[in-house]
Structures are given as C-alpha cells and as structure tokens.
Amino acid sequence: MVGRRTDGTAVNRPLSPHLQVYDMLQMTSAMSISHRITGVVWSLGAIVMVWWLVAAASGPAAFATVQGVLGSFLGILFLIAMTATAWFHTLGGIRHLIWDAGHGYDMPSVYRSGHMVLIGTAVLTAATWLLLFLSR
Amino acid sequence: MNDMSPAPRPTRLRSALGRARGAGSAKSGVQHWWGLRVTSLALLPLTFWFILSLAASPGMTHAEVLGWIGHPLNAVLLLAMIGLTFHHTAAGLQVVIEDYAHVEWMKMAGVLAVKAACALLALASALAVLRIAI
Secondary structure, three states, X not given: OEEEOOOOOEEEOOOOOOHXXXXXXXXXXXXXXXXXXXXXXXXXXXXXXXXXXXXXXHOHHHHHHHHHHHHOHHHHHHHHHHHHHHHHHHHHHHHHXXXXXXXXXXXXHHHHHHXXXXXXXXXXXXXXXXXXXXXX | OOOOOOOOOOOOOOOHHHHHOOOOOOXXXXXXXXXXXHHXXXXXXXXXXXXXXXXXXXXXXXXXXXXXXXXXHHHHHHHHHHHHHHHHHHHHHHHHHHHHOOOHHHHHHHHHXXXXXXXXXXXXXXXXXXXXXX
C-alpha cells in the first residue's frame, strides 16, 4: 500500500497479512466464511417467506401460484438448500454465541464444535424433510 | 483573595462515565454488536418453531394456512419473528457491506438500501399477518 511520510514523500508500506496467508481449505476459515455466506443466502429465503405470507393474505389465486412454484422440482430443491442453509447458520450462530460467552477457543474445541455444526446441519436437514414427508 | 480561581464550570450535565458507557470511538458503542447477538438468541426458538411447524404440516390448503397464521399465538410469534428476522438481517448484511465495500459512498448507499429493503419487507409481511389475523 502506498502511504505518505510526514514530509509528504511516498513510501510503500507493507500490508498486514490477510486472506493470502490462510489456507482456505482448512476447516476453521471455511466454516467462518460459510457462516457469512449462509447468512446472506438466508436473507434470500426470508424474501420468499415474505412472498408466501403476502400471497396468503392476497387470496387463493396468489397463494396457489406461490405453492405451485415452491412445490415444483426447482422449488423443492430451493427449499432443501434453504433448510440446510438455515440449520447451518443457526448451529453456527450457537457456536458463535458460545465463543462470545468466552468458551471453546482452544483448537480441539474449535474443531469439535465445527464438526458438530456440520453433522448437526446434516441431521437437522434430514430430520426436517423426514418430518415433512411423514406428515404428508 | 484573588488567587482563588472559580471552579471550572461544567459544560455537560452528563458525567464522564455516563458519556463513555456504550459510546466508543465510533460514537455508537457496542449496541450493534449486542443487537445481533440478542436478536440471534431470540430467533433461535422462533426459527425452530417456524421451520418445524411448516415441515409438520405440508400441503396445507389456503384456508388451512389462513387458519394457522390467524391463530393468535401463531400470529404473535410470526410478528415477533418477522421483526427480529429483518432486524438481524439488516444488521448482519450491514457488517458484510462494511467489511467489503471500501468506497465510502458505496458503503453508505449499500447499508441504507439494505435497511430500506429490510424495513419494507418486514412491514409487508407484518401487514400480511395482521390482515389475516384481524
């Protein structure tokens, strides 16, 4: 980064290490950016929830449209992806709350909680859709 | 007697500690950070309730959905979830924008656009729930 000395002359200052020093395939950083990405993606899911609620209030025709879209192959694919996104961000959020409370910072705990989030996401996503199919 | 100078007149009524509390160098302190945590905590039970409620009753007809949304308990929980969801979403997206947008006007425009969108989406869904429930 080009900075200025106090006398105004230019100087190339070193940047502190950032993304380039991380191996993005390690679980810790991958989980970190995934928490962010799932948060952004879930925002899109929230828009669909708004559409669903507004359509329900609008009347049977609008509601049939939204149910038709969400019940299509792509709609169900979207909902499954959104369920996994939601559970990942929810469990990752619990992990962050535990960190915020000051616990689980040692590396074995970080990896253990990371694995728990991944396994929990798979289990809860499968359980949600099992519940859905059993309730049909 | 002239060597007794008067005590400095306070220009603010708030104490130094009172001003320091909750107001760091950013002038808004840690409310934003706490807001994300508190809304996330409140959203935990609401999210479990919403996802599992919908998963447990697929294929509801329009009339059944109106009945479910219109039930007072569900309507109250939905309204709480809507407000908290979009508060949390706006606060979270703001952090993402602030981290990645480095041009000041773009950062400000992005954050304001997100806040406006979240406010409108929250109002639209809250109105939908209220129209059904009332």
